[in-house]
Amino acid sequence: MSKATPRVQQVTILGATGTIGQQTLDVIARHPDRFSVYALSAHARVDALFEQCVRFQPRYAVMLDADAAERLQQKLQVAGQATQVLQGMAAMEQIASDPQVDAVMAAIVGAAGLRPALAAARSGKRILLANKETLVMAGHLFMQAVEQGGATLLPIDSEHNAVFQVMPASHRGDLAAAGIRRILLTASGGPFRKLDRHALQTVTTAQALHHPNWVMGPKITIDSATLMNKGLEVIEAHWLFAATPDQIDVVVHPQSVIHSMVEYIDGSVLAQLGNPDMRTPIAYALGYPQRLESGVAALDLFKIGHFDFEAPDLQRFPCLRLAYEALRAGGSASTVLNAANEVAVAAYLAHDIGFMDIPRLIEQVLAQTALIQADTLADLEAVDAQARHDAHAWMARQNLKRCVS
Ligand SMILES: NC(=O)c1ccc[n+]([C@@H]2O[C@H](COP(=O)([O-])OP(=O)(O)OC[C@H]3O[C@@H](n4cnc5c(N)ncnc54)[C@H](OP(=O)(O)O)[C@@H]3O)[C@@H](O)[C@H]2O)c1
Structure with missing residues (x-):
């Protein structure tokens, strides 16, 4: 009997120009018989999106920025490309929920990814979720939308993909x-794993952007250096797997080869291993339940030689403690944590605050916020906006103190 050929899946990639977006296109390009690119989105990087449009010929290309969208439209016209250019957040929601689309890679960075991910969930898509901030900011709302919309949720974060x-x-x-x-959940420990508290005060942005094992966008790279990334992943695991905070532990594993583990009541511990290359979880989710060739090199255990494990140090890396505390506090705490962290990371990348100001700022904003039960998108966006406002106000006060002293 001949095997039935699977139908070509139409894929939307949100955040196509980012590191996850590019790696998704790399995997898709290896399987033209399985996947076709229906729509791509970016924030403002016109040239990067233009090149992707020329190569993958999507029906739609969406840019958040209006000027960028206009420039992309002109470039595509000159090049004789048929891709239709749309602009704005509503257009991102449109390409995430378009009836023609089978699968949506949600790879926008930060809270900006929430609305299109929700649109994909409500319209029952296969969602490849890289944008962990969606679950941290709006876990309850998003999981409800997945269930009610009949969507299939596949985690892309390597740790959650491993657990899955x-x-x-x-x-x-x-x-x-x-x-x-x-x-x-395993954690590499980031570039500052061995630094003491004193040394952490003065680390530069360039040092923080140099991750030992993974090549990633700037925001998640800084999150990895502070261990907030692991904190966000603890919250993500809570929503994905209905795990309580006590059922989620973090293990520092500097080699980043064991991507996470699950411990069973009989003492068995099952792990998923592989080279630190996001094309493995991306290919897994694209092909699920079938396995696809991903372009990732075979794991050479003899070259790796040994595995190390350490407990995370919550004194030196308070962001992980803050994330556990926010998860335990419930209500809007995780939304506040996420918003304050996004402001802090942007300020650190702009050299406006120091590395250890990141947890300081988040802790202050969390401490001054009265938590509420925010279940609607409007409530969550209001909490997010207030926390960002409070974070900026905290930074303004710190600057004032510095100027006065
Ligand atoms: N990178 C990894 O290995 C990795 C692993 C696990 C999970 N993740 C998660 O995946 C997500 C993406 O990470 P990344 O490293 O790929 O980020 P990235 O390289 O910074 O790319 C971000 C993408 O989102 C777009 N974007 C940025 N701000 C936007 C906005 N306000 N509205 C719409 N689009 C916007 C960017 O467009 P422009 O290019 O035009 O700016 C770009 O396409 C994050 O949530 C991250 O935590 C990443």
Whole structure:
């Protein structure tokens, strides 16, 4: 009997010009018989999106920025390309929910990714979720939309993708029924794993942007240096796998080869291993439940030689503690944490604050915010806006103090 050829899947990539977006296109290009690019989006990088349009011929290209959209339209016209250019957040929601689309890669960075990810969930797409901020900011709302919309949610974060791979499919979302004791999220420890508190005060942005194992966009690279990335992932794991904070532990594993583990009540610990290359989780989610060739080199265990494990140091890396505290506090705490972190990271990248100001700022904003039960998009966006305002006000006060002293 001949095997039926799977239908070509139409894919929208949100955040196509980013590191995850580019790696998604790399995997898709290896399987032209399986995937076709329906729509691409970016914020403002016209040349990068133009080149992708020429190569992948999507039906739509969306830019958040209006001027950028106009420039892209002109370039495509001159090049004789048929791709239609749209602009703005509503257009991102449109390409995420278009009836022609089968799968949506949600790879916008930050809270800006929430609305289109929600649109994909509500319209029942296969969602490849890289944008962890969606779950941190609006976990309850998003998971509800996935369920009500009949969407299929596949985690792209390498840690959650690993957990997903080693959990029995029939019991995802019910740890007790699966006999699972806890989830062990691995963390590289980032570039400052060995620095003491004193040295951490003066690390430069260039040093923080130099991750030892992964090539990633600037925001997640700074999050990895502060360990906030792991904190956001703890919250992400809570929503994806219905795990309590006590069922999620973090293990520092500097080699970044074990991408995470699941411990069962009989003492078994199952792990997923691979080279630190995001094309593995991307290919897994694109092909699920089938496996696809991803372009990732075979793992050479003899070259790696050994694995190390350490407990995370919450004194030196308070962001991880703050994320656990926000998860335990519930209500709008994770939304506040996420917003304050985004402001802090942007300020650090702009050289406006120091590295250890990042946790300081987040802790201050969390401490001064009265938590509420924010269940609607409007409520969540209001909490997010207020936390950003409070974060900017904190920075203005610090600058004033510095000028006075
Ligand atoms: N990189 C990784 O290895 C990795 C691993 C796990 C999870 N993730 C998650 O995946 C997401 C993307 O990460 P990344 O490293 O790929 O980020 P990135 O390289 O900075 O790319 C971000 C993408 O989002 C677009 N974008 C930025 N701001 C936007 C806005 N306000 N509205 C619409 N689009 C916007 C950018 O467009 P322009 O190019 O025009 O600016 C770009 O296409 C993040 O949530 C991150 O935590 C990443």
